[in-house]
Amino acid sequence: xxxxxxxxxxxxxxxxxxxxxxxxxxxxxxxxxxxxxxxxxxxxxxxxxxxxxxxxxxxxxxxxxxxxxxxxxxxxxxxxxxxxxxxxxxxxxxxxxxxxxxxxxxxxxxxxxxxxxxxxxxxxxxxxxxxxxxxxxxxxxxxxxx
Ligand SMILES: [Zn+2]
Numbered sequence: 001x002x003x004x005x006x007x008x009x010x011x012x013x014x015x016x017x018x019x020x021x022x023x024x025x026x027x028x029x030x031x032x033x034x035x036x037x038x039x040x041x042x043x044x045x046x047x048x049x050x051x052x053x054x055x056x057x058x059x060x061x062x063x064x065x066x067x068x069x070x071x072x073x074x075x076x077x078x079x080x081x082x083x084x085x086x087x088x089x090x091x092x093x094x095x096x097x098x099x100x101x102x103x104x105x106x107x108x109x110x111x112x113x114x115x116x117x118x119x120x121x122x123x124x125x126x127x128x129x130x131x132x133x134x135x136x137x138x139x140x141x142x143x144x145x146x
Contacts, residue, residue, distance in 0.1 A: 012036070013044035017051050028052050037101040038062065039093070045078040048089060055090040059101035066105075071112060 013036050021027050030052040034040070039058045040048065048056060066072050082088055 009043060011041060011044050013040050014047045017044075017047050017053070021051065030054060033057060037097075037104050040078060042073050042076060042078060042081060045081065045089070049085060049087070053089060055092060057092045057094055059094055059096070060098040060105065061093055069109075 013034060016034070017029065020029060020032065028051070032051075032053050033055045034048050034053050034057070036044075036056065036058045038060055039062050040056060045056070062072060062077070067074060067077070079091065082091060
């Protein structure tokens with residue numbers, strides 16, 4: 001969702017935390033549980049940490065193939081960060097709906113790969129707006145991250 005809104009921090013988990021804080025008029029969500037289809041990224045995990053969230057429940061883990069793609073984190077994962085943090089978040093993997101969760105992720109990945117560096121304007125209409133976007137796209141085509 002973040003790339004559609006031109007907001008790199010617009011991930012669903014971070015957006016949900018923002019909305020919960022705003023609705024409850026607090027930045028302290030101690031005792032709250034965050035549910036996610038996919039194991040959260042480092043940014044969303046960190047946002048949950050700073051909000052005081054106690055537990056994160058997710059339906060599918062990131063595979064090695066997923067974390068090597070440039071739009072995932074790379075080699076660092078939330079378990080390593082959580083282990084080194086002063087306050088631990090309980091991380092609960094519930095595989096019961098992994099197939100359904102992976103299907104959702106696959107749809108997102110297909111859209112992402114079809115339009116890797118497009119700028120979305122309005123309701124899903126994509127266009128390359130600036131030379132900078134074209135340069136970034138060119139960079140990724142020439143040297144994709146591993
Ligand atoms: Zn995220």
